[in-house]
Amino acid sequence: MRTITYGLLALLCALPVHADESSTFIFASQIPDEPVPLVRCAAPVAPVAPDADGYSALYIAAEAGDLASVECLLADHTDVRLASRDGNTPMHGAALGGSVPVIERLFEAGASVRASNQHGETPLYWAAGAGALDAVRWLLERGCPVDEVDRDGNSALHLAAASGYPAVVGLLLEHRANPALKNRAGQTALELARSLDQAETSQLLAGR
Numbered sequence: 692m693r694t695i696t697y698g699l700l701a702l703l704c705a706l707p708v709h710a711d712e713s714s715t716f717i718f719a720s721q722i723p724d725e726p727v728p729l730v731r732c733a734a735p736v737a738p739v740a741p742d743a744d745g746y747s748a749l750y751i752a753a754e755a756g757d758l759a760s761v762e763c764l765l766a767d768h769t770d771v772r773l774a775s776r777d778g779n780t781p782m783h784g785a786a787l788g789g790s791v792p793v794i795e796r797l798f799e800a801g802a803s804v805r806a807s808n809q810h811g812e813t814p815l816y817w818a819a820g821a822g823a824l825d826a827v828r829w830l831l832e833r834g835c836p837v838d839e840v841d842r843d844g845n846s847a848l849h850l851a852a853a854s855g856y857p858a859v860v861g862l863l864l865e866h867r868a869n870p871a872l873k874n875r876a877g878q879t880a881l882e883l884a885r886s887l888d889q890a891e892t893s894q895l896l897a898g899r
Contacts, residue, residue, distance in 0.1 A: 860892050
């Protein structure tokens with residue numbers, strides 16, 4: 692999983708102001724700070740291309756939880772399925788950022804909640820690892836497989852337990868996550884949590 696630490700990003704699109712008028716705007720998204728308000732651009736500027744790792748402006752806005760910029764980019768027909776070199780989609784970014792409104796908007800625009808990157812990691816996996824409880828709940832309620840594993844055999848339950856998020860662990864268990872599931876190292880979520888001294892999640896998983 693990757694955390695983006697970009698500086699200022701300009702997200703560009705043309706939005707109608709009145710029925711007979713159009714203007715070019717810039718959204719400025721600062722990660723991890725709060726998004727900067729919409730400002731008018733003096734002249735049209737070329738769209739922002741993906742970075743060297745293939746992360747698009749839509750991905751970055753989604754991870755930042757910047758719904759206004761997401762709307763702007765979608766209005767400009769940005770491909771909601773565009774993935775980075777590692778296969779991370781804007782939905783992965785939204786799940787990592789934990790913004791349910793952004794997740795919902797991407798879903799409405801055709802983004803898959805079950806997209807898997809090159810490491811076998813899904814948006815649910817990323818949300819669980821970030822402790823994004825509301826995002827985890829939303830994704831589970833949309834039918835995301837609770838026991839899907841990455842290439843190392845770790846499930847969302849493994850990651851939440853290892854990261855020390857008891858509320859997420861409890862929610863995953865409510866949705867019948869399998870606590871007996873072992874990763875490629877032969878560890879259950881409980882064993883992984885204990886190896887990392889995660890007392891709260893270990894206690895929650897004990898006896899399951």
